[in-house]
Amino acid sequence: MRAGRRVLDIVAVLIALVTVFPIYWMVLSAVKPAGEIQSLDQRPWTLAPSLDAFRRVLAVNDFGRYLLNSLIVALVVVAISGLIAFLAAVALTRFRFRFRTTVLVTFLIAQMVPIEALTIPLFFLVRDIGGVVPGVGLNTLGALMLVHTAFTLPFAIWMLRGFVSAIPDELDEAAQLDGAGRFTVLWRILFPLVAPGLAAVSVFSFIHAWNDFLFARTFIISEADNQTLPMALLVFFKPDENDWGAIMAASSLMTVPVLIFFLVVRRRLVAGLGGRSRIDTPTSCGTGGARHRRRFSGRLAHRPGPPGRGLPAGPVARGRGAAGRLRRRAVLRPADPGTTGVAGTVRPHRGRTPVRVAGCAARRGPALHARTRCPAIR
């Protein structure tokens, strides 16, 4: 058993190394001196790292400008699509209306549409818009912002929906009882609570816009100043001889920011995927999405439970300001004093994984997971 595990450990480490090797090779080749890059005897290390390739890329080819272009497009897309998606997600989770399911299915289908096929009509659309609105025609960054906002939207809505519905209705109701208008509820209550989810969605939108090659290639035809990274990178491919040092340096410049971003928020990404591919389906993966969401959505420490089963299901009071006060009130309202300190397992609701509800966790503070905080209720 022990030996078997040791073997598996070694296999896992080897696979990890193989997986990460191309990335290592990319960064390594970017800092290799020119002589070593052109060598017929490539070595997986370098003793004389040089920033020549980066200098070539940034100075000669004005790569800084393309980096900035990519960044601007991605940030604008993140902001606009996040905002629109938040509004739509609230509408889809907080209200019951006719065609609600239809709208949801439409968003799901929209994710599946091969956007590559839409390049042809979009090309003409953008060309025509450009005739009317100068900022968003062909060869402009505005055109890229426009299409990426649209293409990140269905997924953003689908994913945010999960985060919004994790916020208990009692909060809204408490706020409304206190006389808060709909707008106040939206911005002062829901928005701060969804912020962590919004961050996760933002990463996806950012990466989508940052990585895009297709539309950059299609829309930015002649205006070299408005190119974004992926297209600019291909400049170094030459018919006679590719400048591999520069290609790898440019690739590194494009990859490393995303890589850091991704690794920092990776847990939240996995949690967020629950909103899209429904990892938290009753049968199985649910806890993956739901647990992570609960654990990493920061201030929101809501333990869902079925209504009317005796145990309080609500958020844990926390936070300062209006939202915090309301949150505390929301907890106090439904709770019955006797439940404080009571720990138990809520029976599965519609086949969901049992959720542990711990009174003691609620008293001590929500940031810790009930199970880690209160070993007694295991």
Added chain:
Amino acid sequence: MSRVRTRAPLWLLLPAAVVLGGLFLYPMYQLGLLSVLDFTQAQVSGGQPTRFVGAENYTRLLTDSRFWDVLLATVLFAAACVLATLAVGAGLAVLLTRVSRIPRLMLSLAAMAAWAVPAVSGSTTWMFLFDTDLGFVNQLFGIEGFNWLYDRYTAFGLVGAVVVWASFPFVMVTLYAGIEAVPKSVLEAAALDGAGTWRTFWQILVPILRPVLAIVVIQSIIWDFKVFTQIWVMTRGGGLAGQNLTLNVYAYQQAFASSEYGRGAAIGVVMMLILLAVTVVYLRALRRSGEQL
């Protein structure tokens, strides 16, 4: 917020509806429209009037052996990528459950890193790794003067490797979360009854994880069917004499390289119909897994 009848959801949905209507629905309608028009460079520049040709674009497409060749290549390529992605992803998900903490962390970090790499820079890096003379792989194995991208099958293989490398992490992470959520008691019971790893996997995990598996499979099909960037970058837009074209790249090429916009749109419509069929299966899988919208 209230559950009473109100117009509030309409206002909240309005911005999304405007954006999606303008940039999704309208272009989809336009795509359909273009596919029944004779629309080439002459019509774009206004030199000739646009002509309605009915199903001509489609009939020409369906009688074109090139189209069938590309369609077949697309389906086989996507199928191979999906199978490889699933095999690697599922295998590593099971592996993750059986290793110690440090190797598990290393493997999941490595997978996350591969997941994060943009398609363009991933492609360029693999191209350099497999370069004819300067590539590390050729030098390591002493292969001299072999260009991986000249042969149709090795080129597809290489592109497929990049696609799998970038997409197995999603499968791995999702399935790992799923396996972790399977009650330990079930696995212990299986072990007590003498089931080995292989049998536990096929007869316990796979049935329990079926809904998640269905979603992962279909998501992979959709992604791998639409591969564009890797093919475009690595094979320079479809390979020598278009030997590495897939439907997506073919449509793009027809439209923007040959200025046969109507024809490109028709290919786009065919692709959309195929993916729509897959999506319907996806939705049914979601419904069967008890998903409540």
